[in-house]
Amino acid sequence: MLKAKKKNIALRLIALGCCSVILAAGWLLLKRLEGEKPALMLELPSGHLNLSQTISVTVSDENSGLRRIWIGLVKDKREVVLLDKNFPATGFSGGGKIHKATFKIKIEPKEIGITDGKAILRMVVRDFSWRKWWRGNRTYIEKDVTIDTKPPQIDLLTRVHNLSQGGAGLVIFRISEPSIAQGVYVGENYFPGHAGYFKDPSIIIAFFALNYKQGPGTKVFVKVTDYAGNVGRTGFPHYFRRKAFKKDVIKISDRFLNWKMPEFDVETPLDSPTPIDKFLKVNRDIRKANYRQITRLVVKTDNINYWDGPFGRLPKSVRRAGFADHRKYKYKGPVIDEQVHLGIDLASVVHSPVPASNKGKVVFAGSLGIYGKTVLLDHGFGLFSMYAHMSAVNVSEGQIVAKGEIIGRTGNTGLAGGDHLHFGMLVNDTFVNPVEWWDAAWIKNNITAKIEAVSDLKRNGSSHK
Known part of the structure; x- marks a missing residue:
């Protein structure tokens, strides 16, 4: 009887063992037959390959691990292997040791005998799954790419570029291929160029400027970057005149401080111990913050030429301060601060109507720190006008206003000590001398004559040399 019981127990243990083995084998088989494909991520934003470019490829497989990655470049039915790597395994049942890997692959088309033009980037990654008769799950990706190893060519279409310190200019050029960026560098300052003025999209116009600190000797050139990242650049003939600015x-x-500083408590609460400390914070820090806001507002400009002819100035007004006046601020004797006035102050009667100096689109209408109630107009292709210290604003953002249309009234909001209009002109994010833009002869010689000359070249079918 005892022997029979022992035999039954042994049989049961054997059965349990067999079941465990079967379950374990089933679990292993299920795990090793997982059907999720490995992931592949390529970092190549533009879809272009230049003379020497490094691409980044990340592959991963959380389940059975990575088995193999293969990458090749195909051009004109010729295939060049860029990467072929096998990953290590942990054993018969353990899958792959590596579950994620990133590769930086340097591609130099000329070195591997690949010419410019359309090509295909092929990528294959496999895992250690037992699917596909132990060959594993496969991810296969083809990406169309363009091989472009040549820098864009720049053909200058304007010959004369005479600028005064703090003044503006225009350069027109043709580019040989579409680009992601094109414009003019003046020192460290960049002025984007824009297509759209002419029907030919390869013709670019770029307003550019010298700021009040730049003069003769400032480095200037046109730079174009194509979609592959190739860079073309060229200088152009220019003459920069030095200009002396007024010192004031x-x-x-205390009367001014007690009058003006509470205005900044409303818009920008300031924790300063005394009114003069508050003034210094406004005159320095808030002024800088206002300029940063202006630079953000002018980043986007319409590729539409809204304006025509000379810009108008405030009617029946007299000038109270000039462009780039270098100001020293004194309080009870000593100089406490120095700033530069980047506009022209015009005074007429109190609360005079302010007409738009030219046709444009309102990109800002509201309060702007030291400038008080302000309107900023986009005249197209990076040219802007600014109207500040107004007592009232009659327009809203996005509105198109005609030349001479009343956009507000003069006032003394912001850091103004009396009723007037602070009028400014900007080329991109650089304040320039408004006097030039009031002058019909200056506009003809420096802007419209250049545009007309390029239009004549196109009509006559001739090329500029």
Whole structure:
């Protein structure tokens, strides 16, 4: 009887063992037959390959691990292997040791005998799954790419570029291929160029400027970057004139401080111990913050030429301060601060109507720190006008206003000590001398004559040399 019981127990243990083995084998088989494909991520934003470019490829497989990656470049029915790598395994049942890997692959088309033009980037990655008769799950990706190893060519279409310190200019050029960026560098300042003025999209116009600190000796050139990242650049003939700016002294009184500083408590609460400390914070920090806001507002410009002819100035007004006046601020004797006035102050009667100096689109209408109630107009292709210290604003953002249309009234909001209009002109994010833009002869010689000359070249079918 005892022997029979022992035999039954042994049989049961054997049965349980067999079941465990079967279950384990089933679990292993299920795991090793997983059907999720490995992931593959390529970093190549533009779809172009230049003379020497490094691409980044990341592959991963959380389940059975990575088995193999293969990458090749196909051009004119010729295939060049860029990467072929096998990953290590952990054993018969363990899958792959590597579950994620990133590769930086340097591609130099000329070195591997690949010419410019359309090509295909082929990528294959496999895992250690037992699917596909132990060959594993496969991810296969083809990406169309363009091989472009040549820098864009730049053909200058304007010959004369005479600028005064703090003044503006225009250069027109043709590019040999579409680009992601084209414009003019003046020192460290960049002025984007724009297509759209002419029907030919390869013709680019770029307003550019010298800021009030730049003069003769400032480096200037056109730079074009194509979609492959190739860069073309060229200088152009120019003559920069030095200009001296007025020096001015402004005396800050307690009466002015007690009158103006509360205005900044409303818009920009300032924790300063005394009114003069608050003034210095406004005159320095808030001024800088306002300029940063302006630079953000002018990043986007319409490729539409809204304006025509000379810009108008405030009617029946007199000038109270000039462009780039170098100001020293005194309080009870000593100089406490220095700033540069980047506009022209025009005064007429109190709350005079302010007409738009030219046709444009309102990109800002509201309060702007030291400038008070302000309107900023986009005149197209990176040219802007600014109207500040107004007592009232009559327009809204996005509105198209005609030349002479009333956009507000003069006032003394912001850091103004009396009723007037602060009028400014900007080329991209650089303030320039508005006097040039009031002058019909200057506009003809420096802007419209160049545009007309390029239009004549196109009509006559001739090329510029």
